[in-house]
Amino acid sequence: MQVLQRVRTSSLLCALIVALCSPHVAAQTDSGEATPEARTSGAERDGQHDFDFEFGRWKAHIRLLVEPLTGSDTWIDLEGTSVVRRVWNGRANLGELQVESSTTRIEGLSLRLYNPQSRQWSISWANSRDGSLGPPMIGEFTNGRGEFFNQEMFQGRAIFVRFIFSDITPTSFRFEQSFSADGGKTWEPNWIATFSRHNP
Numbered sequence: 001m002q003v004l005q006r007v008r009t010s011s012l013l014c015a016l017i018v019a020l021c022s023p024h025v026a027a028q029t030d031s032g033e034a035t036p037e038a039r040t041s042g043a044e045r046d047g048q049h050d051f052d053f054e055f056g057r058w059k060a061h062i063r064l065l066v067e068p069l070t071g072s073d074t075w076i077d078l079e080g081t082s083v084v085r086r087v088w089n090g091r092a093n094l095g096e097l098q099v100e101s102s103t104t105r106i107e108g109l110s111l112r113l114y115n116p117q118s119r120q121w122s123i124s125w126a127n128s129r130d131g132s133l134g135p136p137m138i139g140e141f142t143n144g145r146g147e148f149f150n151q152e153m154f155q156g157r158a159i160f161v162r163f164i165f166s167d168i169t170p171t172s173f174r175f176e177q178s179f180s181a182d183g184g185k186t187w188e189p190n191w192i193a194t195f196s197r198h199n200p
Contacts, residue, residue: 048091048114050141053168057198058082062099065190068179076101082195123148137163144168160184171197
């Protein structure tokens with residue numbers, strides 16, 4: 001946990017930022033849910049309903065960088081659906097993502113848990129290929145923008161990872177995953193997703 005706190009602090013000071021399903025469902029389609037932007041911000045705010053905007057079924061469009069951190073500019077586009085279900089009255093949720101292109105299929109599961117002591121969320125991601133949850137992303141929402149960070153090993157080296165949830169409306173939102181190989185000085189997006197509510 002100390003490593004994650006250092007990652008978060010270092011990344012915030014170094015640059016910005018940021019932060020779904022992880023990549024990431026039934027469905028409560030209450031499009032009247034308040035967005036994080038509409039709620040009070042600040043160090044003491046209660047963020048346990050920050051993900052309420054995402055409950056329900058979504059159409060997903062994902063742009064995926066095929067070879068991150070190699071200088072490659074080859075992207076593929078995937079289409080599919082995301083469904084997010086409320087757990088523990090909103091203090092946790094489960095997201096299921098299914099997207100595919102002509103050459104690639106991704107089935108993912110995200111688990112988000114709210115920590116009332118730190119007032120932060122953790123996001124853990126798994127895909128059907130590996131069948132195990134990865135290290136959690138830790139973060140929170142401020143002024144309608146969710147930023148989450150961790151440190152992981154990628155192709156034999158330690159990198160920083162960030163998630164950004166942004167442009168949140170009752171019927172759409174944006175998610176971006178980026179990697180940094182230089183301690184958070186620069187970030188390379190590799191997973192850019194836009195979601196629109198299914199039959200709003």
